Amino acid sequence: MKKQIKSVSLVQNAKVVAAIYLVISLPLLVIMLAIGGVANQVGMSMAAMCAFVAAYAGSGFIFTLIGAGIYNLVAARVGGFEFTTAEVKEA
Numbered sequence: 384m385k386k387q388i389k390s391v392s393l394v395q396n397a398k399v400v401a402a403i404y405l406v407i408s409l410p411l412l413v414i415m416l417a418i419g420g421v422a423n424q425v426g427m428s429m430a431a432m433c434a435f436v437a438a439y440a441g442s443g444f445i446f447t448l449i450g451a452g453i454y455n456l457v458a459a460r461v462g463g464f465e466f467t468t469a470e471v472k473e474a
Contacts, residue, residue: 388463390455397448404443408436 415432454463 384468385465386468387465389458390463391451393448393451393455396451397444400447401440401444405436405440408439412436 412432412435416429419432458464
């Protein structure tokens, strides 16, 4: 059975993507802090690294919000993504 996504929630999708970006960037922050601590480098401060993590999540929110809005405009005119579903028996 084919189904079509007619519209998506702007804010909910943006929140989910921002949360995913935050989860992805936190381990990278830990690695950068560890490498910076071992190398005794002061080129990039801890505050700047945290700001990059926040900016990454914030930009994910904003661009997903814009993208979801564009998707809704396009899907209203030409149709949304189509996918096929099938019933699956319980194991």
